[in-house]
Amino acid sequence: MFPPLRILSRPALAAFLCTLCATVIAEDYTVPSGWHNTVSNATRSERMNSAWHAADDVQNRINSSLGIPMDGNDEAGSRIALVFAYQDYYSGNVFRKNQVIDNTLRLYEAGISALDDESLTYSIVVYGLAEVAAYLAYHDTGRLELARRNFDTAYVDFITPSAAQSGEYPRAPLTSNTTCRSTLGGLLFHEHGANSTNLAVLTTTIGIWVTLSARLAESTPGNTTYLTTAEQSIQFMQTHIINPSSASALVSDQFDVYHCTAFSDATPWAKDIGPYIEGLSIVANITQNQNYIQMLNMLVPLVVVVPEWHDSSGVLIEDSTYSKGTMIRGLLEARLRNPSNTDMVRLIDSYITLQYNAVVSNALIGDTNDYKVSWLGHGPANYSTVGNVDALDVLNAAFVITPTNSSQSNTTNPTEPASATNPVHKHAPIGAIVGGVVGSISVIAALVLLGFLYLRSRRRARELPVLDDRLEPFITDTSPRTRRTVPAEKGGLQQRVALLHQSHDSSPPTSPSSPALDAARRTSTAQARPSVGDSGALHAIERRLDNLMHALAVHGEAEDDPPVYDGDADHALNRNNDGHV
Template identity: 30%
Template sequence: MLSCFSRRLGTLRRIVFFSFASSVAAQNLAVPLNWVNTTSNLTRESREGLANGAAATFLSEVNVNAGASAGLPSIRYFTSTYAVLSLQDYYSGNSTWSTTVFNGMQNYYQQYGLYGVPALNNDPVYWGLAFFYAYRTYRQQFFLDLAMMAHNLTYTGAFITSSAAASGTGAGRNVSFSPPSGCTNTTIAGGVFFHQDVLNDTTVNAETITPFMALSAYLFEQTNEQLYSDAAELSLNFVINHLWNGVYVQDSFVVASCQTDNTTMDTFNQAFFVEGLSVWANVTKNSALTTLLESVISNVTTFKTWSLPDGVIDESKTRASNDLDTKGVFVRGLTEARMRNPGTDLAKYIDTYTTVQFNSVINNALATGTNFYAASWSGPAVSSFNAAGSLAAVDVLNAAFSIATPSASSASPEGSGDPSTTSPAPSKSGSSKSSNAGVIAGSVVGGVVAVAAIVGGVLFLRRRRHRRHAHAVEDGTTVDDYAAQIRETDTVTAEPFMLQTPFIQSPTKGQRLNAPQAPSSSSTLPQTATTLESSRASTSAHDPDAMSEPVDNGDLPNLVRRLYSMLHGPQGEPPPQYEN
């Protein structure tokens, strides 16, 4: 734990670090001489065949529509599944997985909602990112509306606004969370509390705030709404001021006690920070943030705790078996950073790093004649299916084909998505075709998608109507450090989901060791309905008219009404608890 003195010293180190960052960025991006297998002769088409085969095999082994019975240990696995499928189509320009993504996500939240048990504030954020990836790929407004609703759940129930930081109250807590005297000379605005249903816990951790920052950046880029800009900038500066130590993103910061966990070190804490920072630097055209991004990537791709001497990521000795999928999310974040900086030294550096991981995965983790991948990228290979290994491998395989140039004589294969017709070995498809985003949007057809589009239109019109009544930002507090000044314009708040029966997920090792004890008084742990009413009341404080016009089912077309009833109607019993 860091003392107040060491925290001030850390702030001073950050000032020095950022002052010199621009002069050493190019030097930092030099590829280490000890990295091996930094090039690959496999074509883009061969790499894409591997990625498609891995995704198809994963779906054949895990029935994601079965919810908890699918054998996946946490919500993160479900959201990552739909994320890698959407991103695979996004990188390839195809719509192979569009039906799987739409039906799968709808079936899941229809049964379980967006929170698991225990309820964590990163649950809806992970879903929000998955919804956004689907929207960006398939261009269905319904997905964007869902992403905004998911963001709103965490924003209204866990996000520390500038006014909440000033008062030390709110943000879903029932205790004061003002830092102790002498703790820090920077604001705590932008923090996102970890636990949704433990209202006296004031822990802000990286696996909650960094994906929230990334989702906020994406949504601002898409909607230009001030609320998302404020959230992205404040969260970014919280990470810089309280979690980033100049080398890596630390795990957590307990606001009320000024304690930082500087012992938990993993790639997952870096993944969404890299992704969100790359998006925000690109959106704001802020050269200081781009320089910071370069320094961050240089550090986190060479950090010895999770890096072997040859450059391959290895967390097999520091992470629980159920958490070995998260290094794939790290590569996913780097891929976004690469796409945001094409043709730069940073892009070339990420290409090399990705290729090192790719070569190790296919040479050491892939079992011969199968699409089974071990969780350890340095091997040995396994002859049976491993969910963590296979899911992480899809992220790496996606990244590997996305950085490769298509051959002149062949476009990327669309793939059937059918494991029975997908070869384990990379191959070119005779019926390959090239698609752009417009073709993808037009190809997502069928009754289910049509209904979703109609509902999305209804929700979008309601959101636009609410926006006209929105009030100005309640305070004019500016953001510290590198972010641009917050503009004072109207805010918009998306209406939250009516939550369904939650998915009961296994706690990670860190959650079991660090989980706070819930208060014994039932008054401090309201039922879901009470929590939602509180969320709506908080929303109404910004926009008193936003919640005054409930949906009238009689005004909706029959198909829309049926889907609306599915989303908001009664659900079955929660799935059983899974043990690690």
């Protein structure tokens, strides 16, 4: 374990930095030889479709009065909100907005009007993180305020370095019964309450706390409390929890505040390190502090080979509740924040692709959109919210890392890491320009053809003998085919339930649709309504145009770049001014 970062003496600090430098030199990003399934031929559009359908299946099972499916626990709401919001965020969609904001999170907020009544700090923090994810995806500043509220509420369970130095701990039993003393700065207790005497410290709670603090620091650069808090908890983790010298004990699950040591009999889980890597990646990106960057560089190649969490082929087999997905999300964040570290990108891409192949090959249940908890395919072949939500983290990550031109190359090659983003967006991506031009020409050509046929029908009508001086009314298209549309961005629970019921009565689309293209589709259909004489021919053209619009929606999403993260800290902060990079 590393000594503290901020309270080291100069000789100790020098020794610590030398240790980190030696660690960097010893880093090995080589893809393990036992990983045989690290290439996928699935295109970006195919991966997006898989992710969208898996999310849709979860949403269809949500009880609107609970905000979660019937098999979900208290944690399910935050986890569903996270994977839904991040799917919309990375795809540039708002399809899950109503579910996330108007149902799942709204019911959570209504149920805990007094956050101090919440018994677990963990729950407060993870729901705060879900609120931040909703803010990022939907640019709803109200979500950010709620996330800050959760942070403030949990802060009473946090030990600041100054409190640790003075021995003024927030919980009375610690005053005279701990040997840790000043090194407890950055610790967050698992149980909530200013008057609590519970001294349980769980690593997963601190890891999520680091991520929440880091997200708030990036979203609120004017408030230094969030970044300072994240850094203090990182120091605690590196001092007491992380042990890079042990492959099987890389991270400890629980910490004994009395004896200042980790519990040796507490089994560590992937969720103990996944959220921490996510938060550490953000802090390193914001500060550009080489210590944090080197910590991250050291951790990534170690976590992907922890023997207790993987089988011999590299598949993640740690099946505790909502655990595997946090590892994928943490590694994805590290990958996106460090595009110039091509060796790290290559390793993470290989790892995520390996898990993606395992999920779609082994965990997918028959012809459904449901996934087993085990990515080896073990266990009952029926829907579970845990199975689908964990799978969603992999499916989301899989389309994010796929090159935007994968529809042409059709292969994710780990030897040529795909850049998920454009650097700083100094110019528009060529693929998007070409796709947009081709798509626009196709739409214009179709509309011109419709106009030509319509004018021709009007000209023929003028040339025919007038048999009746009454006007012939336009006939509204009453085709029995139904369409599944993207829910409106604003609406109450009744509207969401109606849409949910509709989804049971009609087959889902093959991919998320674009709201802009949906509006264009409705407008073009209204303006080009067929006349009586040519209804058959024009209806066929209208159907083809409808299909073309839907195809362009998929094509447009496949061409758009995911959010960009640049190594420059100012750029990372500026990204939050408009919600995009």
